[in-house]
Amino acid sequence: MYALADCNNFFVSCERVFRPDLWNKPVLVLSGNDGCVISRSNEAKALGIKMGVPLYQIRDLVQKHQIACFSSNFSLYGDLSHRVMSILMRNTTRFEQYSIDEGFITLNHLPPEQHKPFCEKLVRDIYQGVGIPVSMGIAPSKTLAKVASKYAKKYPAYHGACAIDTDNKRLKALGTFDITDVWGIGRKASAKLTDYGITTALKFASMNERQVRTLLHKPGVLTWRELNGIDCIDTSEIIAKQSITTSRTFAHPISDRRLLEQQLANFCDSCARKLRMQRSLCTQIIFYIHTSYFRTDITPCHIAQTVNLPVATDNTAEILSYLLAAFRPLFRENMQFKKAGVIFSRIIPAEAAMADLFDTRDRTKHAALQSTIDRIRSRQGRQSVLLGTQLSPLPPSGDEQSEPYIAEHQSPLYTTDIRQILQIKI
DNA sequence: TCTGGGGTCCTAGGACCC
DNA sequence: TCTGGGGTCCTAGGACCC
Numbered sequence: 001m002y003a004l005a006d007c008n009n010f011f012v013s014c015e016r017v018f019r020p021d022l023w024n025k026p027v028l029v030l031s032g033n034d035g036c037v038i039s040r041s042n043e044a045k046a047l048g049i050k051m052g053v054p055l056y057q058i059r060d061l062v063q064k065h066q067i068a069c070f071s072s073n074f075s076l077y078g079d080l081s082h083r084v085m086s087i088l089m090r091n092t093t094r095f096e097q098y099s100i101d102e103g104f105i106t107l108n109h110l111p112p113e114q115h116k117p118f119c120e121k122l123v124r125d126i127y128q129g130v131g132i133p134v135s136m137g138i139a140p141s142k143t144l145a146k147v148a149s150k151y152a153k154k155y156p157a158y159h160g161a162c163a164i165d166t167d168n169k170r171l172k173a174l175g176t177f178d179i180t181d182v183w184g185i186g187r188k189a190s191a192k193l194t195d196y197g198i199t200t201a202l203k204f205a206s207m208n209e210r211q212v213r214t215l216l217h218k219p220g221v222l223t224w225r226e227l228n229g230i231d232c233i234d235t236s237e238i239i240a241k242q243s244i245t246t247s248r249t250f251a252h253p254i255s256d257r258r259l260l261e262q263q264l265a266n267f268c269d270s271c272a273r274k275l276r277m278q279r280s281l282c283t284q285i286i287f288y289i290h291t292s293y294f295r296t297d298i299t300p301c302h303i304a305q306t307v308n309l310p311v312a313t314d315n316t317a318e319i320l321s322y323l324l325a326a327f328r329p330l331f332r333e334n335m336q337f338k339k340a341g342v343i344f345s346r347i348i349p350a351e352a353a354m355a356d357l358f359d360t361r362d363r364t365k366h367a368a369l370q371s372t373i374d375r376i377r378s379r380q381g382r383q384s385v386l387l388g389t390q391l392s393p394l395p396p397s398g399d400e401q402s403e404p405y406i407a408e409h410q411s412p413l414y415t416t417d418i419r420q421i422l423q424i425k426i
Numbered sequence: 427t428c429t430g431g432g433g434t435c436c437t438a439g440g441a442c443c444c
Numbered sequence: 445t446c447t448g449g450g451g452t453c454c455t456a457g458g459a460c461c462c
Contacts, residue, residue: 010462031430038430054429072430099433099462186460218436219460238434245432294429341431 001107001138001165002231003119004145005088005126007081008133008153010101011039014080015070017131018414026067030055033251033406034071071407079415083130091122096235104142104235116163123160138163139170142233143226146183147173147201170229174202184223184233189216201227240278240347246270247341251406253292254337257328258393260289263404264327265320265389267342272316275344276374281312281353284346287323292338301335311356312348315370317387318361319344324389 007013011029016022026043030036037044037053047065049058055069062069081100089095092105107115119136126134137148144164151173152162164170180190182201192215198204204212205227212224225232246267254260264287275282288304307326313319323342373385 033428033430035429052430056428059428101462184460188459241433243433247431249430251428292429295427339430 001112001115001140002142002145003105003107003115003122003161004098004137004142004149005084005103005105005122005134006137006146006149006153007084007101008135009039009041010081010132011070011072011077012041012044013132014077015068015073015411016041017080018411019068022068026065027070028062028067029070029072030409031072032249034069034408035249038072069409071410073411073413075413075416076411080130080132084126084132084134087122087126087129091118098235104145107138112165115165116161119161119163120159134160136161138165140165140229141226141231142235143183143223144170144173144229147177147227150177150181167229171202174205174227175200177201179204182223182227184219184226189220192216240280240349241274242345242347244271244274244282244344244347245341247339248405249339250337250404252404254340254404255333255335256393257331257333259404260331260337260340261324261327261389262392263340264289264323264342265387267340268320268323269316269387269390271342271344272314272319273374275347276314276370279350280347281314281350282319282344282347283309283312284344285309285319285323286343286345287327287341289337289340291336295336295338298336301332301337303330303332305330308346311359311361312353314350315366317370318366320387320389 012027015027015029022041024043025041026047027041028037028044028049029039031038034055037049037051037055037058040049040051044067047061047067049061049067055062061067077100084101085095085097085103088103088105092107093109094106096104098104107118110118115138119138123134123136126132135149135153137145137150137152138161139145139148148162148164152158152160155162164173177200179185179193179199179201182190182204185193185204193199193204196215198207205224207224209221209224212220216223222232248263248267250263254263267287268285271285284306286304286306288302290302290304291298291300293300305326307322309319309322376385
C-alpha cells in the first residue's frame with residue numbers, strides 16, 4: 001500500500017507559516033516578475049481566481065478583497081519542503097519524493113487496520129513540527145492514492161487521511177471523480193474522452209484495455225490499470241537529472257547583445273553548478289532567446305541553437321565559451337527579446353568521462369580552479385566570484401532597463417537567512 | 427503595458443544500414 | 445520503364461506533471 005502526502009496550497013502555506021495573521025484570508029503566490037498566479041489559498045480559490053491567471057487581469061479583485069500577494073520565494077519553499085519530506089522519510093521503509101510538495105511512502109510495515117490512524121498522526125505531526133497542512137491518500141496504486149488524497153483534502157471528516165483500500169471504496173470514489181482530475185489525464189486526453197462520453201474516472205476504468213490503447217496509447221493504459229488497482233507506475237527516483245534548465249522571462253524586453261550575454265552567462269553558471277552538484281558532465285547545450293509570444297505588434301524572433309561539446313565537461317567557463325561563440329553570429333539587433341534560457345543535456349556521470357586524444361585543455365588545472373571558486377562562493381555568497389560576462393555591462397547602453405526582473409512582494413528568507421532567524425528568536 | 431519555470435516520457439518519422 | 449524490405453538509432457515535438 002502507498003500513502004501519498006500532498007501539501008495543501010503549498011507555496012501559500014509556506015508564506016503563512018511566518019504570517020499567522022493571514023490564516024483564513026485570501027492569499028496568492030506569484031510567478032517570476034509577479035506575472036501569474038501559481039498558488040492560491042482556499043479563500044482565493046473561492047473568489048474564482050484560477051491557476052495561472054495573469055495578475056493584471058485580476059487587479060480589481062485583489063484590490064477589492066485585500067488579497068495578500070507574494071512574489072515566489074523558492075529558498076523558503078525548498079527549505080520547508082525538506083522538513084516535511086524528512087518527517088515522511090523517518091516514518092517509512094520506502095520513500096519517494098515526487099515533487100516539491102508531494103511524497104509517496106509505503107505502509108507495508110504496518111497491519112492494514114493501522115494505515116489510516118498512522119497517516120492521520122503523520123498529518124498532525126507535520127502540522128505541529130513544520131506548520132504545513134498536508135493531505136494523505138492511501139491506496140494500492142499511486143494514481144488511486146492521488147484520488148484518495150483529493151478526497152482527504154476536500155472533506156475535513158477524513159481528518160487529513162483517506163483510504164481507498166477495498167473495491168467498494170474504489171468504485172464509490174471513482175464514480176464521483178471527474179476524469180479531468182485524474183493524474184496522467186491532461187487536457188488533450190480528457191477532451192478526447194469527454195467526446196466519447198467518458199466523464200468520470202469510473203467510466204474510464206470500465207473501458208476495455210484495447211479501446212484505451214487505441215485512444216491514449218501506452219501512458220493511458222498505465223493510468224487505466226492504476227485506476228483498476230494495479231500498481232504499475234514507476235516513479236522511482238532518477239538520481240541524476242537527464243537535463244538541467246535555467247530560463248527566465250524578463251520584466252522588460254532586452255535588445256542589447258551584452259545584456260543578453262550576461263543573462264545567458266548567469267543561466268550557464270546556474271546549470272553548471274547543478275551539474276557539478278550531482279557529479280555529472282554534459283556533452284550538449286542548447287540556448288535560446290525569443291520575443292514575447294503574446295505580442296502581435298512586433299516582429300517575432302526565435303533564436304535557438306544546439307551545441308555539441310567536443311569533450312564532456314562541467315566547467316562553467318568552458319561551456320560558456322562554446323555558448324558565446326555560437327550565440328554571437330546568430331544574434332539579431334533591434335529585437336525585443338523577452339525570454340532566454342539555457343538547457344544542458346546529454347548528461348553523463350562524471351566517472352564515465354572519456355578522454356579525448358586531441359584535447360589540449362589542462363583539465364586538472366581548470367577543475368582545481370573551478371572547485372576553488374565553488375568553495376569561495378559557498379562561504380562568501382554566489383556573487384562573490386563571477387565570470388566577466390556575468391558582470392553588468394557598464395554604463396548601461398541606450399535605454400535598456402537595468403533591472404531585468406521584478407519581485408515586489410518577496411517575503412524575507414525566514415529560514416535560510418541568519419539575520420531573519422535571529423530576528424524571529426528575539 | 428502587463429502572461430512562470432523545470433522536468434520526464436512517448437511516438438512518429440527521418441537517416442542510415444545491410 | 446520497371447526501383448525492396450527490414451531493422452536500428454536518433455531527434456523533434458507533443459503531452460503530461462508539479
